[in-house]
Amino acid sequence: MTPLGQPSGTAERRSWTLGLRATVAVTVAILVLGSAVVKGLVVGDGAADALEQEIGDSMTGLAQSLARQLDSTMWARANQIAALSRIEALKDPAVAQSTIDELKRRDPTIAWIGMTNSDGRVMAASGGLLLGADISSRPVHQEGMKGLFIGDVHEAVALRGKIPYLEGETPKFVDVSAPLQKADGSPVGVLAAHYSWEWAHASIRQLTEPLSDRRDLTLFILSVDGTVLIGPDQTVGKPLPVATLTARLRDGWSADRWPDGVTYVTGVAHGRGLHDYAGLGWTVIARQPANMVFAETNRLRLTIIGSGILLALLFSVIGWFAAGRIARPLSAIADAAGRIGHGERGVAIPDVGGVTEIRRLCVSLRDMVDSLTNKDAALMRLEDIAYEDRLTALPNRRYFEQYVEASAGSGGGSATVMYIDLDGFKPVNDRLGHDAGDAVLRQIGGRLAGIFRGDDVIARLGGDEFAAVLPRRAGHPAPDAGELACRIIAAVNEPVSINGEKVRVGCSIGIASWPEDDGDMATVMRHADSALYQAKRDGRNRAVRWTRVE
Structure with a gap:
């Protein structure tokens, strides 16, 4: 904005x-x-x-x-x-x-x-x-x-x-x-x-x-x-x-x-x-x-x-x-508008008399100033709601897809992509109910948000699926995806307390790099998804780095 x-x-x-x-x-x-x-x-x-x-x-x-x-x-x-x-x-x-x-x-x-x-x-x-x-x-x-x-x-x-x-x-x-x-x-x-x-x-x-x-x-x-x-x-x-x-x-x-x-x-x-x-x-x-x-x-x-x-x-x-009736209220309105235009706070458009159109102009200007004053906050809040996952407060799939599209279309840079899927979440959901499952997702979302850097993007795609993009900054070493994956798995493995009962879940992670694995970001996302399913097949609760099959 x-x-x-x-x-x-x-x-x-x-x-x-x-x-x-x-x-x-x-x-x-x-x-x-x-x-x-x-x-x-x-x-x-x-x-x-x-x-x-x-x-x-x-x-x-x-x-x-x-x-x-x-x-x-x-x-x-x-x-x-x-x-x-x-x-x-x-x-x-x-x-x-x-x-x-x-x-x-x-x-x-x-x-x-x-x-x-x-x-x-x-x-x-x-x-x-x-x-x-x-x-x-x-x-x-x-x-x-x-x-x-x-x-x-x-x-x-x-x-x-x-x-x-x-x-x-x-x-x-x-x-x-x-x-x-x-x-x-x-x-x-x-x-x-x-x-x-x-x-x-x-x-x-x-x-x-x-x-x-x-x-x-x-x-x-x-x-x-x-x-x-x-x-x-x-x-x-x-x-x-x-x-x-x-x-x-x-x-x-x-x-x-x-x-x-x-x-x-x-x-x-x-x-x-x-x-x-x-x-x-x-x-x-x-x-x-x-x-x-x-x-x-x-x-x-x-x-x-x-x-x-x-x-x-x-x-x-x-x-x-006729000019006499118009000049006096217009002078007051113009003075107030000039002060507002120069950024002076606390100034309001005066309620002046005069002809009907000038009174209507006065009311319209006051409403416009109030609307413009509050517009930024309202629009920013609406935008946040549109791009925020209501359960975890993380960015949602819509935000993530637009971010990935914008990153790939910028014509440069590089990034590491992670797909994260919880292991053992369905039994918790089935046994303790959806409210308990929502509580697990909220806590896991908070833990994930605390692990990544400020310019990384971690989003909930839906259900128990998460995805992250880690841009590599010029002049800084690339993040150690393996070490970061270990920290994610360890954080997810920590027990979650639900109504006095401690439950545990794990996670499987698929990792791919752009543009090393492919110059097309959409293809890199599919590689990360494939690596995630490979991690599931290899026993879950682990990370797999995508590699090209010769």
């Missing part, structure tokens, strides 16, 4: 009676007026920063929401195709055709869905598109034969003009395909779907409709290589004009100047995939012009400065009177 120390420094005693009142009044006036002026000057920047932070967080949140929605949609579509590919009946082109037609009817985001055989020939297709065509060279078939495949956004020239709502433009799709397999796992074909990129536009509209009040809000969706998939018309199909945004690895926001010369608050989020779907590496960017941040700030400056002048006068007067 570390005792409570004296204060490391001294505090200058101050007279609060007049000084505090004047200080409070002047300080309040300066603070209020200064705060008003400073706030009036910097409120624009502060408000701008706060609004910029708010907009930046909302941009990041919007981008993250869209990224999660895109990932969630792709995960659902991939699971749908993967589940359908495991239906045995879909290997039949007729069944596959009816299933495909129903799926196309129910899900308008499916631009095309079909089933191929192992050679890549389309055996069933929605609307009959590409039926009989060879798509074996396409990734949707090649990768689908290997396992579940999710392809990034791409153009499908073969379907130009064949899908009514995309007529006149080159449609863009996201591919999903999965193998149709035999019972042995070998693929016999592929179930493949082209999902129209229109669902991504629908996701953006769904997210941005509640934000119609956000002026000039723009969203971008980028492919894994940084190409703009969705964004303003002039940017689609090109790299994002601000390269630093695509290089950012973490979600977040920043204020960036774009090529049009406008600074935008820009939020960036990355698609992380969902569950077992790793994602396609898409990046979502949401931006809004930063100039709107400053629209409301200038109006606040004059209001704050004008009101600050009036408040400075009012609060300085109030502070003058």
Whole structure:
């Protein structure tokens, strides 16, 4: 335990009676007026920063929401195709055709869905598109034969003009395909779907409709290589004009100047995939012009400065009177606390009047001083109880084990270890009762405590078992373990008087040395225990020094 120390420094005693009142009044006036002026000057920047932070967080949140929605949609579509590919009946082109037609009817985001055989020939297709065509060279078939495949956004020239709502433009799709397999796992074909990129536009509209009040809000969706998939018309199909945004690895926001010369608050989020779907590496960017941040700030400056002048006068007067009620009791408390801090004995925190909080402070300080004064003694007593054997007043097993662990972990030194076990104790316990046995243990514990040196540790491990560690001190000869063992045996052999009857017990001792017998203290303890049992086998009431068996 570390005792409570004296204060490391001294505090200058101050007279609060007049000084505090004047200080409070002047300080309040300066603070209020200064705060008003400073706030009036910097409120624009502060408000701008706060609004910029708010907009930046909302941009990041919007981008993250869209990224999660895109990932969630792709995960659902991939699971749908993967589940359908495991239906045995879909290997039949007729069944596959009816299933495909129903799926196309129910899900308008499916631009095309079909089933191929192992050679890549389309055996069933929605609307009959590409039926009989060879798509074996396409990734949707090649990768689908290997396992579940999710392809990034791409153009499908073969379907130009064949899908009514995309007529006149080159449609863009996201591919999903999965193998149709035999019972042995070998693929016999592929179930493949082209999902129209229109669902991504629908996701953006769904997210941005509640934000119609956000002026000039723009969203971008980028492919894994940084190409703009969705964004303003002039940017689609090109790299994002601000390269630093695509290089950012973490979600977040920043204020960036774009090529049009406008600074935008820009939020960036990355698609992380969902569950077992790793994602396609898409990046979502949401931006809004930063100039709107400053629209409301200038109006606040004059209001704050004008009101600050009036408040400075009012609060300085109030502070003058309020400080008087606080200063007097605080002065008394501070004086007493200073004397206590300098170690002066017999000083108590005074019971002062004043406001309720000061009276509570006074009571709390008195209780704290009393608690701190008595803490050391109480903690030391609790620690003694935790580590003391209640019967013999020797250290207990818990203390002994922690002592041994600390000694072994100190990285040096040496010690002799003894295990001591009483011989003939059980018959005394059985014949005379546990009270007599406890009396024997108490007397034996006292004798053992008187034999060892002051820095030796002798502990009762439990029952009639004791253990001792004898550290070897630098510059002093090592204790003669044999001679000490003889003294222990002789002391234990002395008769013990129990209710007028003299009883005798003996003891067996096992001895080992650290680090001579082993560098690991736990192993040395086991060696000493083994030597103890050897002493028991050799006839008891003797000591055995552990030796290595060659």
